[in-house]
Amino acid sequence: MSPILRTILQRLGLGLITLFVVSLVIFSAVTMLPGDFATSILGQAATPETVAAFRHQVGLDQPPALRYIMWIGGVLHGNFGQSFSGLAGIGEGHGRTVVSLIAPRLRNTLFLASMTALIAVPLSLVLGMLAALYRNSFFDRTVNFVTLTTISVPEFFVAYILMLFLAVKYPIFYSLANVSPDTPFFERVARCTLPSMTLVLVIVAHMMRMTRASIINLLAHPYIETARLKGVTPGRIIYRHALPNALAPIATVVAINLAYLIVGVVVVEVVFVYPGIGQLMVDSVSARDIPVVQACALIFAVTYIGLNLLADIVSIVTNPRLLHPR
Numbered sequence: 001m002s003p004i005l006r007t008i009l010q011r012l013g014l015g016l017i018t019l020f021v022v023s024l025v026i027f028s029a030v031t032m033l034p035g036d037f038a039t040s041i042l043g044q045a046a047t048p049e050t051v052a053a054f055r056h057q058v059g060l061d062q063p064p065a066l067r068y069i070m071w072i073g074g075v076l077h078g079n080f081g082q083s084f085s086g087l088a089g090i091g092e093g094h095g096r097t098v099v100s101l102i103a104p105r106l107r108n109t110l111f112l113a114s115m116t117a118l119i120a121v122p123l124s125l126v127l128g129m130l131a132a133l134y135r136n137s138f139f140d141r142t143v144n145f146v147t148l149t150t151i152s153v154p155e156f157f158v159a160y161i162l163m164l165f166l167a168v169k170y171p172i173f174y175s176l177a178n179v180s181p182d183t184p185f186f187e188r189v190a191r192c193t194l195p196s197m198t199l200v201l202v203i204v205a206h207m208m209r210m211t212r213a214s215i216i217n218l219l220a221h222p223y224i225e226t227a228r229l230k231g232v233t234p235g236r237i238i239y240r241h242a243l244p245n246a247l248a249p250i251a252t253v254v255a256i257n258l259a260y261l262i263v264g265v266v267v268v269e270v271v272f273v274y275p276g277i278g279q280l281m282v283d284s285v286s287a288r289d290i291p292v293v294q295a296c297a298l299i300f301a302v303t304y305i306g307l308n309l310l311a312d313i314v315s316i317v318t319n320p321r322l323l324h325p326r
Contacts, residue, residue, distance in 0.1 A: 007316055008313055008316060011312050011313065019302065019305055021074075023072055023249075024068070025066075026301070028072060029070045030293055031064050036054045037084065037288050041054070041084045041085060041289075042196075051318075066310075069269035071294065076097070077296065080099055080102070080291060080295040081098050082096065082097055082291065083097070083098055084287075084289045084291060085287050092183055097256050098291045098295045100297065101176045101280065102299070103237065105224045105276055105277040105279070106277045106321070108277075109265065109276035112192050112199075112274065113180065113261035115189065118198070119196065120204045120257070121198050121207065124204045124206075124208040124211060125236065127147075127211075127212075128207070128209070128210070128214075128215065129212075129215060131216075132215035132238065133235065133238055135216060143208065148205065155166055155198060155268060156267050156268075157195070158198050158202065159268055160197045160271065163194060163271075166194060167194060173194050174190060176191070176272055176273045177272040177274040178191050178274070178275070179191050179192070180275075192274070195269070195274055198268055198271075199261060203261070206256075207250070207254055208254055210249060211250050217246075218237075219242060223241065224237060243281055244318065248318055249316035252308075252315065254311070255307040255310055256307070256308075258307055259303050259304045260302045263300040263303055263304060265278050266278035266282060270282070274325045277299065
């Protein structure tokens with residue numbers, strides 16, 4: 001087995017172990033929350049018999065270890081259980097499943113994340129390369145100033161500023177992003193423009209600055225100087241020689257920011273009333289709907305671990321020392 005394949009398999013194994021530990025932490029943290037979930041769901045007016053019946057129905061009267069095994073066993077089969085709120089309102093056997101609640105919200109969040117990533121990733125790479133190529137120029141200073149400003153301002157403030165100028169004073173875009181499954185594609189894009197613009201301004205700074213720093217570091221290497229002495233143009237030096245060797249740190253920061261687009265957009269979703277998975281998790285915490293909270297937290301963990309694994313694999317594949325081991 002090649003060293004690269006063995007290293008990738010080791011990373012995948014570590015990722016699965018990490019995910020198992022995270023699932024234990026999620027279940028334990030939710031289980032140790034103060035208060036009684038059944039009383040919170042049914043209300044203070046519920047009789048003790050009703051509360052006991054509800055606890056038996058959802059399995060809260062079982063030992064925590066058995067509940068964890070049942071939960072993780074269902075998750076491995078794609079079954080996250082049933083929402084508590086649906087069970088309380090309608091009755092046994094008629095509640096909504098967690099998957100039916102999360103699936104449309106996750107699709108909305110993935111749509112917003114994809115729309116943002118399609119703009120932010122190429123834009124940050126181009127800006128980072130140009131800033132490195134024209135280091136200390138007016139363009140470099142301007143880009144650094146703008147990105148430092150946007151990275152220093154809270155995202156909710158950026159969101160409200162964009163909403164004020166681009167939706168209220170000059171009604172160019174929709175102020176709210178309240179989409180539904182029946183919303184046509186182009187209307188969905190129009191409604192998601194301001195949330196996407198906010199996220200682009202927030203995350204492009206990280207990726208642009210990492211790209212710039214990585215390429216500037218590589219431009220000091222002797223083989224870059226050799227390429228210059230051979231008459232290679234600056235743009236070709238960056239495109240053919242510097243950028244491929246800077247992929248590892250760039251892939252890491254891109255992966256972290258892509259994970260943020262899925263798990264960290266709660267504030268933006270709340271400001272623009274966007275029905276994403278982040279807002280669903282906040283609502284579920286308020287309603288003490290622990291199956292939904294556990295499912296959302298596990299999806300967030302899978303997203304972070306998966307994207308970090310992908311960044312690790314890209315780093316391994318693009319590392320010449322691993323591609324040609326001695």
